[in-house]
Amino acid sequence: MTDTGSAKAARAGTSPLRSWWGWGTEDKALSDAECGALGELLPGAAGIPLPGAAGIPLPVPDVSALALPEVRVEPPASLAALMSAAPRDRASHTYGKAFRDVVRALAGDLSAAPDQVVRPRTEQDVEDVLDWASGADVAVVPYGAGSSVVGGVECRTDRHRGVVSLDLSSMDRILEIDRVSRAARIQAGVLGPALEDGLRPHGLTLRHFPQSFEFSTLGGWLATRAGGHYATLYTHIDDLVESLRVVTPVGVSQSLRVPGSGAGPSPDRLFLGSEGTLGVITEAWMRLQERPRHKASATVVFDDVHAAMEAVRTVAQSGLHPANCRLLDPGEAALAGVARSGESVLVLGVESAGSPVGGRLAELVTLARDHGGSPAPGGTADGSSGTDGAASTWRSAFLRMPYLRDGLARMSVISETFETACTWDRAPELYEAVRGRLAEVVKEVTGADGTINCRFTHVYPDGPAPYFTVIAPGRRGSEVAMWDEIKAASMGVLHEHGATVTHHHAVGRDHRPGYDRQRPEPFALALGAAKQALDPAGILNTGVLLDPAAADGRRRAA
Structure with missing residues (x-):
């Protein structure tokens, strides 16, 4: 033990x-000062007064x-x-x-x-x-x-x-x-x-x-x-x-x-x-x-996000199985600090416990180059335990992001992330639909232009897992209602385009409406029967995945 x-x-x-x-x-x-500085950097908020009293963050x-x-x-x-x-x-x-x-x-x-x-x-x-x-x-x-x-x-x-x-x-x-x-x-x-x-x-x-x-x-x-x-x-x-x-x-x-x-x-x-x-x-x-003992990584820059998607599809279907294959669209790349001029960035990484990986990384970079990508300088050689500069910058931003989200929340800035998965044939249309429709909703809800970014977190031979980030100025006291509207709209767009309501964040209570639309009815009946058999009093995490009303009825009858 x-x-x-x-x-x-x-x-x-x-x-x-x-x-x-x-x-x-x-x-x-x-800190309070860092929250204020972060609010002032809000993309798309130029000329829009910060929420609250002179941009003062909500106290803890x-x-x-x-x-x-x-x-x-x-x-x-x-x-x-x-x-x-x-x-x-x-x-x-x-x-x-x-x-x-x-x-x-x-x-x-x-x-x-x-x-x-x-x-x-x-x-x-x-x-x-x-x-x-x-x-x-x-x-x-x-x-x-x-x-x-x-x-x-x-x-x-x-x-x-x-x-x-x-x-x-x-x-x-x-x-x-x-x-x-x-x-x-x-x-x-x-x-x-x-x-x-x-x-x-x-x-x-x-x-x-x-x-x-x-x-x-x-x-x-x-x-x-x-x-x-x-x-x-x-x-x-x-x-x-x-x-x-x-x-x-x-x-x-x-x-x-x-x-x-x-x-x-x-x-x-x-x-x-x-x-x-x-x-x-x-x-x-x-x-x-x-x-793993052998590691290597590289970044590839693309001028066209759709060409970058095609490169990622080729990588996913190549059988080379990179450990990391993160595609950042221009907004996400800028937010992470790895690109500033409208490029999309593909972060590639390979690793192995038993054999060198430099050759596999070179093959992956060649596939990306064949789709118009330009390898960035600074990739690590096989056996290095580090990462290239852009990959390291992205990783630091990735781990720090939840703290930044909390700082934005203290400034009454709406921040929403949602992830999904779809087949490759639907990916370009889904990407454009989410960015277009959510931009309209954000404008309607907040009265301001927000920022909608995307990255691919996971890739499969038959499709990617896009992860979207929405950031927009909110109104103090109305943040939850505004967030709820944006969340509902995001689930609607995903459903319309045949994408899952969640790839890895789970359902919980917030995704129940989208999950209920996605779940086959015969399976819902089977799941409800399992719930009744295993939890007859209906006490376990009520409201998640299933409507608790049936269990309540049984308790009252008893």
């Missing part, structure tokens, strides 16, 4: 304090002075040691990290705060909590690290007598490593950095690095079918799962640990992406890989 260093530090109180209202840690949040409320709702349920004596109703605990577990979450937290609106935060230490604790909650009519929201950007950890219902947030952060150990089969049995509450720290001495890696890596857990990745940083091959967490162990209100589900099976529908697939509605994932056997 491995007790990871990061987990030990957190329990000892030596880790930086997590922000209760925004992204990441408090020490990395933008003192968590000890927050007006939290009255606690409606008290824990039974058997669970009291696991539960907390402390203001900071309740406040930090009220929302995820979407723009609308951050704005409401800054406004001191914590009306959806859970009554209790429970931190189970063992799987038996999880079973005991679900047993108690089912009998006491208390909703349970499974919680990994709270980085959801789709309303996945907020309980928006008054259908229950109370709500508890089930925080799995104390179940954070690597329980077993099978070096021969290259797999590990891992508890769901482990954070990304702690997991990699525990695998590193064995020369192994899970190789799953989402943008939220530092502030998300294995269980969260599994429950939301998360996508990692890598653009091709094993990037979705689904591909890395060997077996799952899940606690449901009616019993424990443990799937057989085998490399593959044709024995009926996969039990793991039932719970992957179920977002805490069917059960609580407590541990998993995960497939591991040798840590």
Whole structure:
């Protein structure tokens, strides 16, 4: 059993304090002065007064002075040691990290705060909590690290007598490593950095690095079918799962640990992406890989974004499987600081644990050049552990972006990101439709021209995963309503063009309208039946994926 260093530090109180209202840690949040300077740089806002009083950022409320709702349920004596109703605990577990979450937290609106935060230490604790909650009519929201950007950890219902947030952060150990089969049995509450720290001495890696890596857990990745940083091959967490162990209100589900099976529908697939509605994932056997030793990267610049898309399609269908294949359109490239003159930028990276990769990178660059791309100077040679200048700049901006989003929120600037996937034949039209239609909506909603950028985060032989960013001046006090209008419009455009409502951010509550349109009706019936069978009291993450009304009716009838 491995007790990871990061987990030990957190329990000892030596880790930086997590922000209760925004992204990441408090020490990395933008200062008031930085927020003001960022607001002044808002693209498209020239001549438009900054929101608020002379551009003063919204203050961060003192968590000890927050007006939290009255606690409606008290824990039974058997669970009291696991539960907390402390203001900071309740406040930090009220929302995820979407723009609308951050704005409401800054406004001191914590009306959806859970009554209790429970931190189970063992799987038996999880079973005991679900047993108690089912009998006491208390909703349970499974919680990994709270980085959801789709309303996945907020309980928006008054259908229950109370709500508890089930925080799995104390179940954070690597329980077993099978070096021969290259797999590990891992508890769901482990954070990304702690997991990699525990695998590193064995020369192994899970190789799953989402943008939220530092502030998300294995269980969260599994429950939301998360996508990692890598653009091709094993990037979705689904591909890395060997077996799952899940606690449901009616019993424990443990799937057989085998490399593959044709024995009926996969039990793991039932719970992957179920977002805490069917059960609580407590541990998993995960497939591991040798840590890469050979790396190389390059950037290629294009004058025409559509030519760049064709280059990326060729790369995706080449069988060369780059680890990184990020296409930044001109606006995204400018925002990241890697291009300033209207170019699109393709960031390519290759890596391997066992063989040199320089030749593979050269082939990829040649494919891009054949479509009009110009390689930028500074690519790294095979074996280097670094990246070229543009790739390094992009990566720094990528990791810093959530903090900048919080700074914009404090300036009442609307900031929305949404990601999707479509087939290659639809990609150019979807790109233009989103940018055109959303520009109109942003103008209607905000009264100003906003900025709409796009990057391809993942690519497949049959299509890309475009990731859009929308930035526009908002009106103080109306930010959430404005964001909601833009979000609804984005889902409408995706639906019209046959694109998925989400590629890797999950459904949560914010994407429910788009998910309901996308989901086949027979599957909705099957999913509802699974919910009724596994969670008969309807307590688990109510409102996510499914309408809770049917379960409520059964409780009232009983």
